[in-house]
Amino acid sequence: MPQFNTPPIWGLYLHIPFCSELCHYCDFAKTARWDHKTVAQYFSVLEQHLDAWLEQVVAPRGVRLASLYLGGGTPGLFTREYEAIFAMAAPYLVPQAEITLEANPKNITVDSLTHWKKLGINRVSVGVQSFHAEGLQFLTRDHTPAQLQESLSLVSTHFPSYNLDLIYSWPGQSLEMWKQDLIQAVAFSPSHLSLYNLTYAPQTPIGRAHERKKILSPDDESQAEFYEVARTFLASQGFLQEEVANWYRPGFAARHNALYWQDVPYVAIGAGAWGYLPTDEPWGIRYQYPKGLRSFLSMPVPQFLHHTLSSIQSDLLIETERDRESWLLEYIGAGLRSMYGIDLHLIQEKSNGKWVPTTWIQQALASGVLQLSEKKILSLSPQEWFRETAWCGEVIRCFL
Numbered sequence: 001m002p003q004f005n006t007p008p009i010w011g012l013y014l015h016i017p018f019c020s021e022l023c024h025y026c027d028f029a030k031t032a033r034w035d036h037k038t039v040a041q042y043f044s045v046l047e048q049h050l051d052a053w054l055e056q057v058v059a060p061r062g063v064r065l066a067s068l069y070l071g072g073g074t075p076g077l078f079t080r081e082y083e084a085i086f087a088m089a090a091p092y093l094v095p096q097a098e099i100t101l102e103a104n105p106k107n108i109t110v111d112s113l114t115h116w117k118k119l120g121i122n123r124v125s126v127g128v129q130s131f132h133a134e135g136l137q138f139l140t141r142d143h144t145p146a147q148l149q150e151s152l153s154l155v156s157t158h159f160p161s162y163n164l165d166l167i168y169s170w171p172g173q174s175l176e177m178w179k180q181d182l183i184q185a186v187a188f189s190p191s192h193l194s195l196y197n198l199t200y201a202p203q204t205p206i207g208r209a210h211e212r213k214k215i216l217s218p219d220d221e222s223q224a225e226f227y228e229v230a231r232t233f234l235a236s237q238g239f240l241q242e243e244v245a246n247w248y249r250p251g252f253a254a255r256h257n258a259l260y261w262q263d264v265p266y267v268a269i270g271a272g273a274w275g276y277l278p279t280d281e282p283w284g285i286r287y288q289y290p291k292g293l294r295s296f297l298s299m300p301v302p303q304f305l306h307h308t309l310s311s312i313q314s315d316l317l318i319e320t321e322r323d324r325e326s327w328l329l330e331y332i333g334a335g336l337r338s339m340y341g342i343d344l345h346l347i348q349e350k351s352n353g354k355w356v357p358t359t360w361i362q363q364a365l366a367s368g369v370l371q372l373s374e375k376k377i378l379s380l381s382p383q384e385w386f387r388e389t390a391w392c393g394e395v396i397r398c399f400l
């Protein structure tokens, strides 16, 4: 039986790949071609896999779940379909666990909000993306600015904790338009905001258009300006920043996402879902379910008790190659772009990495761009989080 050797607080991510329409920038595992029979089949397979993970991996190790995140796809398309999942997961959740569901504005009605609440969902994350009709059109979203107003008013009266997702630096968007988007978002008093710089993933329609130079993206400097506008404005509105793309009102930091940034394990189930498990190896394993809906539906349910960890991967899940280098890169990268920073003790413990700062890093420490706390947490100033990749390379050189 595989051995897991970490603190027994993990997260749980469930992927729901169904969408009403596909957005041209999206490279998540998703499909707009589905019917109710496929959905029923998907939930049935998901439940069988969840049962196996809970009974054979989570329970025997005394693990408790700090969060349950329903991501997609568009989980907001469904309500009653989650009942069995909640019944199964409930015994493993810590009191006051964060339970999030991603929804699109069109999914938000008094009925759906009431159902989600009844299930135990205590946080909704809404895909707004832009309050401008031009932005919604470019991003091929299926809602209008008017629908946004209506659904956000509803969600704000039903859920004290909710997040809005917005995208910036789309072609044609000015800094002024971005500021207006932020003003409109804040006017609804969300507890959390996720603001993403538009990316052009190669397999997406806009990625291909970008490659053929049919769409031009703003240069790095302009993108950094969008980031600065958000930082300055949200600080003036009382938001705190927890990560390069995430802001929260005091008391409402995103607990599920924080697991990703702090090297905490999480079980992930569903088409294309990524999970992270600790093993006897200090780097743990990252695994991914196959992205295709058909492949997921035809997968055998895992039998963890009868397999070693490596045979589970070859039978079922796709494992990514991991070693000291990849773990350092991942952990340091995530820590440098978030308020959690990087724990030098953890690096010492996991990778035997002795901290010997380079001249550049010494200068950054002296100037205050980097800070090293008494508890040996190294953190980067938020204005630099946007350039985390450049910093990461230099910080890694400090661990011999």
Ligand code: SF4
Pocket: 018, 019, 020, 021, 022, 023, 026, 027, 028, 030, 072, 073, 074, 104, 127
């Ligand atoms: S962005 Fe959301 S709604 Fe749009 S295709 Fe992707 S998962 Fe579906």
